[in-house]
Amino acid sequence: MSAETRGILYPARLPSFRRVPPPPHLDDLVRWFWIPEWDFAADHSSRQYLVAYPACHLVVEPAQVSLSGPTTRLSYRDLTGRGWAVGALLRPAAVPLFVDAPADLRDSERLIEAPELHRAVVQAMRVPEQDARHVEAVETFSEWLAARALPASxxxxxxxxxxxxxxxxxxxxxxxxxxxxxxxxxxxxxxxxxxxxxxxxxxxxxxxxxxxxxxxxxxxxxxxxxxxxxxxxxxxxxxxxxxxxxxxxxxxxxxxxxx
Known part of the structure; x- marks a missing residue:
């Protein structure tokens, strides 16, 4: 079974999607990073349906940083225009770094004040070559997490x-x-x-x-x-x-x- 598309109900509709393993020193905190990118004409959109993993995600987008909680139902997002996201699928040991009671975030999300992380990832995603910008985005995201994380208990x-x-x-x-x-x-x-x-x-x-x-x-x-x-x-x-x-x-x- 392909881990790359598990949980994605209509992978053929994905514009561009990649899952990137974390560096070894973050193995206790991040299962993988995920990066979608899209560029649609003004009159086109793509609805992405997910059976999400039972986990929290820390997500950087052009306008914000957010923490999404575990889902209990089908979720979806409508992609329009041009955009991207860089998300970290958090392992359970990382969750207390961001929320005391993840059950309060079921089927919802909250904004996170992380200007340094946002600035660094946005800058990385401006690199012209796709592979290079994904590498840089994951590296800067990883550095930010590592600087704030304590060893897993x-x-x-x-x-x-x-x-x-x-x-x-x-x-x-x-x-x-x-x-x-x-x-x-x-x-x-x-x-x-x-x-x-x-x-x-x-x-x-x-x-x-x-x-x-x-x-x-x-x-x-x-x-x-x-x-x-x-x-x-x-x-x-x-x-x-x-x-x-x-x-x-x-x-x-x-x-x-x-x-």
Whole structure:
């Protein structure tokens, strides 16, 4: 499964999009940086739909710096004119640097006062050659984060391990599954998730599973939906369809046709 487009429902509509790994010294704080760029005619726009990762994002744009919280539903953004963004998908250990209660940011965002970061990234994104400006933007973003971050705490690293496990292991389907793999109690796992992510572990599992389901529905056009449902831990085809309808607003069949 391609990590490059996982969570993006219509990747063919993307104008230009890149995910860049962080430098090694930020591995505890950033999962990756992401950089979209677009340049549309005045009468054209592109709506980008996302099943976002269960995480917070620190995002620099031409006009502002913002922190977006974890999402519980389909999100989208309309791209018009010419623009760009440079975002950092924050790992759980980095979240307390910016917000005490990430659950307060569910499905929302807030502006961040970071003029030095904004100025540096805007300057980097003026470099004419695309690869060079992306490298410079990530380097300046990384330097700003590193200058303000303390070493990740033991609890922060445990929260990172929790997120890594839930995101990468399809056999983790319940709260007890995750707690058992991490050798902690379900109550401790619940507390970690709320404190460092803003979602419950069950909500995090549902986001991963929905991302995987959408990816497979899109990339495997001949696969039976009942088979996809079973392999991803849904009770049956109806359960998968209900989850799509409740979280995304359409059924897997409708999505497959639309792609």
């Amino acid at each position: 033991g609890e922060g690293r445990l929260a990172n391990a929790m997120a890594d496990l839930i995101d990468s292991d399809p056999d983790v389907r319940t709260l007890p599954d995750a707690a058992s793999r991490l050798h902690i109690s379900p109550r401790t796992l619940q507390r970690l998730a709320i404190r460092y992510v803003g979602l419950t572990p069950v909500e995090m599992i549902r986001r991963r599973r929905l991302q995987e389901a959408a990816q497979r529905v899109r990339l495997e056009p001949t696969a039976l939906l009942s088979q996809i449902a079973t392999e991803l831990g849904y009770t049956d085809h109806a359960h998968l369809t209900r989850e799509f309808r409740e979280r995304l607003g359409f059924t897997p069949t409708t999505y497959r046709r639309g792609v």
